[in-house]
Amino acid sequence: MDPFDQKKAERIVARMMEKDEFSRWMGVKVLKVDEGYCKVTCPIRKEMLNGFSVTHGGIVFSLADSALAFSAATYGRISLAIENSISFTKKSVEGDEITAESRCIHLTHKTGLFEVKVHEQNEKLVAVMKATVYRTSDSFDV
DSSP: OOOOOHHHHHHHHHHHHHHOHHHHHHTOEEEEEETTEEEEEEEOOGGGBOTTSSBOHHHHHHHHHHHHHHHHHTTSEEEEEEEEEEEEOSOOOTTOEEEEEEEEEEEOSSEEEEEEEEEETTSOEEEEEEEEEEEEEEEOOO
16 A cells, blocks of 8 residues: 555545535535545534424435545545445534544455544534445546
């Protein structure tokens, strides 16, 4: 495996964010990038709520999925999610700020296993995602 290049990882994530219309619509901000790791946040707005006036599960999933994609990309290869499961532990509501942290917990040449935890602004756990990515042989051109 190639040695980790922090600057390249940051460029990859920045390029992905430039092209990620949905994450930008959500107001996602990248807080930290490291090898196999990414921390992102977004504010919960009224249009992100479901019929019960709580954050739509798809929004929480999407933030976790963005963190996953960015953390997998830090290794320099284009990776695609092949399996995700999420457990919701607490509701969030309009005005909350949710943060997702994705960490690689096992990496092979072709796959990566990640854990993504989503918290709200008071550090209470909102959701936990387990995800597997397929690591293509294609590298990012940055």
